[in-house]
Amino acid sequence: MAYPKSSLVLAVLLSVFISTVLATPMTYSVVSLGAKADGKTDSTRAFVSAWTKACASVKPAIIYVPAGRFYLRQVVFSGPCKNNAIIMRIVGTLVAPSDYRVLGNTGKWLVFEHVDGVTISGGVLDGHGTGLWACKASGNSCPSGASTLQFSNSNNIVVRALTSLNSQLFHIVVNGCHNVKMQGVRVIAAGNSPNTDGIHVQLSSSVTILDSKIGTGDDCISIGPGTTNLWIENVACGPGHGISIGSLGKDLQETGVKNVTIKTTTFTGTQNGLRIKSWGRPSNGFARNILFQHAVMMNVQNPIVIDQNYCPSNKGCPGQFSGVKISDVTYQDIHGTSATEVAVKFDCSPGNPCSRIRLENVKLTYKNQVAQASCSHADGTSTGFVQPTSCL
Ligand SMILES: *[C@@H]1O[C@H](CO)[C@@H](O)[C@H](O)[C@H]1NC(C)=O
Numbered sequence: 001m002a003y004p005k006s007s008l009v010l011a012v013l014l015s016v017f018i019s020t021v022l023a024t025p026m027t028y029s030v031v032s033l034g035a036k037a038d039g040k041t042d043s044t045r046a047f048v049s050a051w052t053k054a055c056a057s058v059k060p061a062i063i064y065v066p067a068g069r070f071y072l073r074q075v076v077f078s079g080p081c082k083n084n085a086i087i088m089r090i091v092g093t094l095v096a097p098s099d100y101r102v103l104g105n106t107g108k109w110l111v112f113e114h115v116d117g118v119t120i121s122g123g124v125l126d127g128h129g130t131g132l133w134a135c136k137a138s139g140n141s142c143p144s145g146a147s148t149l150q151f152s153n154s155n156n157i158v159v160r161a162l163t164s165l166n167s168q169l170f171h172i173v174v175n176g177c178h179n180v181k182m183q184g185v186r187v188i189a190a191g192n193s194p195n196t197d198g199i200h201v202q203l204s205s206s207v208t209i210l211d212s213k214i215g216t217g218d219d220c221i222s223i224g225p226g227t228t229n230l231w232i233e234n235v236a237c238g239p240g241h242g243i244s245i246g247s248l249g250k251d252l253q254e255t256g257v258k259n260v261t262i263k264t265t266t267f268t269g270t271q272n273g274l275r276i277k278s279w280g281r282p283s284n285g286f287a288r289n290i291l292f293q294h295a296v297m298m299n300v301q302n303p304i305v306i307d308q309n310y311c312p313s314n315k316g317c318p319g320q321f322s323g324v325k326i327s328d329v330t331y332q333d334i335h336g337t338s339a340t341e342v343a344v345k346f347d348c349s350p351g352n353p354c355s356r357i358r359l360e361n362v363k364l365t366y367k368n369q370v371a372q373a374s375c376s377h378a379d380g381t382s383t384g385f386v387q388p389t390s391c392l
Helices: 005-023 044-056 130-138
Strands: 026-029 038-042 061-065 069-071 075-078 086-090 093-095 107-113 116-121 124-126 146-152 155-160 163-165 172-175 178-183 186-188 199-202 205-215 221-223 228-237 243-248 257-268 272-279 286-300 302-310 325-338 342-347 354-366 372-376 378-387
Touching: 026 044, 044 061, 044 075, 199 205, 221 228, 228 243, 243 257, 243 286, 257 272, 272 286, 272 325, 286 302, 302 325, 302 354, 342 354
Parallel strands: 026 061, 038 069, 061 086, 069 093, 075 107, 086 116, 093 124, 107 146, 116 155, 124 163, 146 172, 155 178, 163 186, 172 199, 178 205, 186 205, 199 221, 205 228, 221 243, 228 257, 243 272, 257 286, 272 302, 286 325, 302 342, 325 354, 342 372, 354 378
Antiparallel strands: none
């Protein structure tokens, strides 16, 4: 067929034009919907209205948050939506109420639920947690507070280049989600701030956490029941309580944790490095197929630890043993310094020993000397250079 060249060019231009128009996202700026970047005017309604429009759009949508500080009370970004490509592009800072009584016991500040295909890119979330931490430290009765950012029952979520500052409770929670990618996340909170886990994942599959730096008062990353196919790579932790699988086995009926890879991590001055922790009481939970690879410990109190006798205040578990079965856990290329003499501790369940624990090329020292390893009810092998000498 011999079309004139010019009509071919025209047809190509037309189709480029049509597809560009269809693919051009709708953009909703929170400022044009009434948000004020002054850090004190309540911008909650403007954000809700931007979300409502973005969610109702049949085309991809961008919610744009420019520079400045935007004060928000609790916001629930709820789906399902009419499109599955919503980007919230944040240049500025979202600010929680500095009076912790405003969020009180709500448990959550910014919530995404039942959404599919949401990206949050850039920005700072300031949880204003210091007042609540001080209240908790004073021994007065205080509200429990609110996690900064939570995704619940959602799929295909991306979080990138986001900073979470001074959360009241957990910084970022992933609950009941599938396919979540976080990259370039920064978590910043004081080393003594209570219950401020950096990223908590539970009941979720295919979650990836890459290139992130977490310093906080509780676990840098905590991995709860029902987590499968989790990949963590290139994460720096400290201050904090390390990366923890658990606590598991709080409940009698519990979904297990499986196929978790945690590679290329550094821990600086943390309470733990790589930890698996379960309650010392009956449960059908489990943790299996766990790979810890390439970790550097710098002055870490418990670099490698499995603790199956967790029983805070000795309530609800004395005299019982953990039902959580821990198996196929590999530690590969873990080195650095321990802040205590026992650098490797496997304290497994007397009624349910750990099995197929593997140590491969581990070198941990204490005060430039050989550190200790301690095992109870733990079974496994060691290969390559392993110091402290394996007790498996
Ligand atoms: C384990 O999880 C990774 C993602 O973290 C995935 O690519 C892999 O297929 C999973 N393996 C199995 C056996 O499910």
